[in-house]
Amino acid sequence: MARGLVIKNTGSWYTVLTDEGPTVDCKIKGNFRLRGIRSTNPVAVGDRVEIKTNAEGTAFITEIEDRRNYIIRKSINLSKQSHILAANVDQALLVVTISKPETSTTFIDRFLASAEAYRIPVILVFNKSDLLSEEEQHYQQMMINLYETIGYECRAISAQTGQGIEMLKPQLDGKITLLSGNSGVGKSTLINQLIPGINLRTADISDAHQLGMHTTTFSEMIPFESGWLIDTPGIKGFGTFDMEREELTSYFKEIFEFSKQCRFSDCTHTHEPGCAVLQAVENHYIAQSRYQSYLSMLDDKDENKYREAY
Numbered sequence: 001m002a003r004g005l006v007i008k009n010t011g012s013w014y015t016v017l018t019d020e021g022p023t024v025d026c027k028i029k030g031n032f033r034l035r036g037i038r039s040t041n042p043v044a045v046g047d048r049v050e051i052k053t054n055a056e057g058t059a060f061i062t063e064i065e066d067r068r069n070y071i072i073r074k075s076i077n078l079s080k081q082s083h084i085l086a087a088n089v090d091q092a093l094l095v096v097t098i099s100k101p102e103t104s105t106t107f108i109d110r111f112l113a114s115a116e117a118y119r120i121p122v123i124l125v126f127n128k129s130d131l132l133s134e135e136e137q138h139y140q141q142m143m144i145n146l147y148e149t150i151g152y153e154c155r156a157i158s159a160q161t162g163q164g165i166e167m168l169k170p171q172l173d174g175k176i177t178l179l180s181g182n183s184g185v186g187k188s189t190l191i192n193q194l195i196p197g198i199n200l201r202t203a204d205i206s207d208a209h210q211l212g213m214h215t216t217t218f219s220e221m222i223p224f225e226s227g228w229l230i231d232t233p234g235i236k237g238f239g240t241f242d243m244e245r246e247e248l249t250s251y252f253k254e255i256f257e258f259s260k261q262c263r264f265s266d267c268t269h270t271h272e273p274g275c276a277v278l279q280a281v282e283n284h285y286i287a288q289s290r291y292q293s294y295l296s297m298l299d300d301k302d303e304n305k306y307r308e309a310y
Helices: 105-117 134-151 165-172 187-194 245-251 253-259 278-280 286-302
Strands: 003-007 014-018 023-028 046-054 059-064 070-074 082-087 091-097 120-128 153-158 178-182 221-226 229-230
Touching: 003 023, 014 046, 014 059, 023 046, 070 105, 091 105, 091 165, 105 120, 105 245, 105 286, 120 134, 120 187, 134 153, 134 253, 165 178, 165 187, 165 229, 178 187, 187 229, 187 278, 253 278, 253 286, 278 286
Parallel strands: 023 059, 091 120, 091 178, 120 153, 178 229
Antiparallel strands: 003 014, 003 046, 003 221, 014 023, 046 059, 070 082, 221 229
C-alpha cells in the first residue's frame, strides 16, 4: 500500500506521484464512486489517494483523502453529469481574451461564482493584449477596472510575446494553481512561456468562427518553481452545480454587500420592493453585465437546466 498525489488523468488511467518518489499508473475499481457527487471522474487531479497493487501487478486507487476544496463544472449538454476540474488547489488562474475568441462576461462570472462557492481565490489573466485594437484595449481596461473594483486581481499579458509573464511568476511560486479558460485563449502558450522547454501543443484559432481548438484533452499537474500548475482542457460553457438560490447572492461579492440592505431577508433581487440590489444596478454601483450573469444562474434553477448532482 502506498499514498500519493494524482498528477494526471487520461480518462481510464490515473498517474499517481507516490510519496516515495516514483510515479505509478493506476486504475480505479468499477464500483468506486464518491459519496454525493455523480461525476465523469470520481478521482481528480490534485487528489491525495491510497493505492494498492494486486497480484498481477496492476495498481488500483482504493481511497481518496478528504479534499480541502475542489472546483466542479457541469457540461452544458449533459444534464446530470459533472466534471471535477481539480482538487486541493490554492488558487485559480482564469485566462480570458477580449477577442479571438471573445470570452463572455457570463462565462467569467459563472467561473468566479463557482470559485467563490469553493473558496478558491481567482486571478483573472487577460491574454493576447498585444493583438488588441485601440477600442479593444479601452474595453479591456474597463473590464479590468470592473473586476478589480469587485475585488479580483487582474493581469494583462501576452503569452505570445512574453509581456507581463515575469510579473505573474511570483504569484504562482509555491502554490497549486488551476489554469482554466475557454478553448483558444492561449493557456498552452502561457504554460510554454512559464516553463521553457515543456513544449505543450498549441493549436491555431479556427478562422471560420474565431473559436479555439481543443489541444489539452485531460487534466495534468505540471511542476512549476516550488509549486504546481494544473492544466485543464479548454471549456466551452460553464454550468454550475450545487448552488441553492439563497446562496447564489453570496457568490457575487458586490451583490452580496448590497443585499444586506434589502427590505426582505429572502429577497431574490429580481422584483421585490425595497431591494437594495436593484437600486444599486440602477445607480451603476453593480454592473449590468454582472447582474445579468446573476439572473442567468437564477434561471438555471428555475428551468431545472442544471439538475442537482446526486
